[in-house]
Amino acid sequence: MGAETDPVKAQLLELRASIDNIDAALVHMLAERFRCTKAVGQLKAVHNLPPADPERERQQIARLRRLAKDAQLDPDFAEKFLNFIIHEVIRHHEAIAEKHNGVPTGGEAQA
Numbered sequence: 001m002g003a004e005t006d007p008v009k010a011q012l013l014e015l016r017a018s019i020d021n022i023d024a025a026l027v028h029m030l031a032e033r034f035r036c037t038k039a040v041g042q043l044k045a046v047h048n049l050p051p052a053d054p055e056r057e058r059q060q061i062a063r064l065r066r067l068a069k070d071a072q073l074d075p076d077f078a079e080k081f082l083n084f085i086i087h088e089v090i091r092h093h094e095a096i097a098e099k100h101n102g103v104p105t106g107g108e109a110q111a
């Protein structure tokens, strides 16, 4: 039965069209975020700042947990998602620093 005649199939297709739009928006938003964080990585490398900023991360996690709660999204999931992204950002920062200053990953000077 086609979507025109099967209301369940029609509803599923409609919902999936929204899911595809949301996934596309997520990809674009993540691309913009990584564009910004790569610039932050350059700035940190040039000025010899450490790749990670744990205090900033604490503030971001607390804020995101609050936002998630208000939006009826699981705050634990929001925290895990942010940590996953930040972990990747720190990996990029370390690679940029290594390229710029010859600093090995972890930000410590080599013996």
Ligand SMILES: O=C(O)C(=O)C[C@]1(C(=O)O)C=C[C@@H](O)C=C1
Binding pocket: 037, 040, 041, 051, 052, 053, 054, 056, 057, 060, 085, 086, 089, 090, 093
């Ligand atoms: O704000 C910074 O200092 C960043 O490097 C960006 C960012 C992030 O992705 O939001 C990544 C690593 C830091 O530990 C904190 C935050």
